[in-house]
Amino acid sequence: MSGVRGSGWRGLPEVLPGLGLLLLLAVPAFWLQERITVSGKPVVSAVALVILFGLTLRNTVGLPARCKPGAGFAVKRLLRIGIALMGAQLSLGEVFRGGGQALLIIALCITLAILTVRRLSLAMGLSERLGTLIGVGTSICGVSAIVATAPVIEAKEEETALAVGTITAFGLLALLVYPLLGAALGLSDRFFGTWAGTAVNDTSQVVATGLMYSQRAAEVATVVKLTRNLFMAPVILLLSALYLRRTLGAATGQPGQRWKAVKSAVPFFVVGFLGMALLNSLGLFGPEVRDWLRSLSVFCILLGIGGVGLETDLAAVRRIGLRPFYAGLAAALLMAGVSFGLITLVGIR
Numbered sequence: 001m002s003g004v005r006g007s008g009w010r011g012l013p014e015v016l017p018g019l020g021l022l023l024l025l026a027v028p029a030f031w032l033q034e035r036i037t038v039s040g041k042p043v044v045s046a047v048a049l050v051i052l053f054g055l056t057l058r059n060t061v062g063l064p065a066r067c068k069p070g071a072g073f074a075v076k077r078l079l080r081i082g083i084a085l086m087g088a089q090l091s092l093g094e095v096f097r098g099g100g101q102a103l104l105i106i107a108l109c110i111t112l113a114i115l116t117v118r119r120l121s122l123a124m125g126l127s128e129r130l131g132t133l134i135g136v137g138t139s140i141c142g143v144s145a146i147v148a149t150a151p152v153i154e155a156k157e158e159e160t161a162l163a164v165g166t167i168t169a170f171g172l173l174a175l176l177v178y179p180l181l182g183a184a185l186g187l188s189d190r191f192f193g194t195w196a197g198t199a200v201n202d203t204s205q206v207v208a209t210g211l212m213y214s215q216r217a218a219e220v221a222t223v224v225k226l227t228r229n230l231f232m233a234p235v236i237l238l239l240s241a242l243y244l245r246r247t248l249g250a251a252t253g254q255p256g257q258r259w260k261a262v263k264s265a266v267p268f269f270v271v272g273f274l275g276m277a278l279l280n281s282l283g284l285f286g287p288e289v290r291d292w293l294r295s296l297s298v299f300c301i302l303l304g305i306g307g308v309g310l311e312t313d314l315a316a317v318r319r320i321g322l323r324p325f326y327a328g329l330a331a332a333l334l335m336a337g338v339s340f341g342l343i344t345l346v347g348i349r
Helices: 012-035 046-060 065-089 092-123 128-141 143-153 157-185 189-199 203-213 215-229 232-250 255-264 268-281 287-310 314-320 323-346
Strands: none
Touching: 012 046, 012 065, 012 287, 046 143, 046 157, 046 287, 046 314, 065 143, 065 268, 065 287, 092 128, 092 189, 092 215, 092 268, 092 323, 128 143, 128 157, 128 215, 128 232, 128 323, 143 157, 143 232, 143 287, 157 189, 157 203, 157 287, 157 323, 189 203, 189 215, 189 323, 203 215, 232 268
C-alpha cells in the first residue's frame, strides 16, 4: 500500500483534522452495521461501509489538504494496531477442540484459492497484488485478511478498495444463497455449519448465514470460522517471506537496503496478533478486557480502512473495470465447490 509506507508518527495537531473526518465516516458506518441484522446479528460490515463512505467523499467533494496527514496516519499506524489487537479474541485451545476436524479442509481450500485466484487474475490482466488480495480475502477472513495483507505486499489503495468491494459483494450474496442451497440439498446442521464456516468470507456474514439455517449451524460455523481465521498469520508471514526474497534480490550489493527489506518483511502487527492470541489462550484476558480490546481494535480498523477510502482515486479503479469481480466470482465458486466436496469426502454429517 503506497499510503502505508513512509513517515513515522506525526504531531497530534497535524493529524487531528483527518482523524475527525474519519470519525464522521466511522460513526454512521458502525450505526448501520448494528441495525442491518439477521436474528440480531450484523450482515453488513462497518468496515465495508466506511470504505464506501471514504471513496464517495474523496471522489465527489475531494479530500481537503489539511485532512491528508490524518488519513495517512490512520492507514500507516491505526490500521495495523487494530489488526494486532484482533488476536485477543482468539483462544487457540477452543479453536482446535471445536474446529480441529475442519483444519485439513480449511488448509486445502486456502491454498487452492490463493494459488488459483492469483493465476486467474494474472490471466485477466490484473496485478498480482490484486489477485493475492482477492485470494486471501476469499479464503481466510474477508476484509480483515485483505487489510492485513495489503501493507505486506505493498498493494495500492485502489487495489485494496477493489478487493474489499469484491469480497463484500460476494459475502452478501453467499448470505442469501447458502441457506437456500442447504435447505434444497437437505444438509444437516453440522454439514451446513462447516460449509458456511469454511467458504463464506467475513465472520459476521458466516454467523448470520448459520443463523438463517439454524442455531446449531451457527455455532458450528462460528467455531470453524475462528479456526480459519488462525491461518491469517502464517499466510501473511509466508507472503512476507516471498516479498522479502524478491526485495533482497533487487537490493543485491546494498547492505542498507537489504536490512530495511528484512525488517519490512516481518510485520509487527502479525507478531502482535499472534502474541495477543497467545496471551488470551493463557487466560490472561478476562471478558471485560477482551471486550475493551475488541472495541479498540474495531475503532482503529474503522479509522484505518476509512483512510484507505479517502486515499483512493476511483479513476484508477475504473480503468481496471469488472475483471476483479469476475475473479471474485471464480474465487467464491471455487471455495463453495471445493469445501463442499472435501466435507463430503471427510464424512462430516
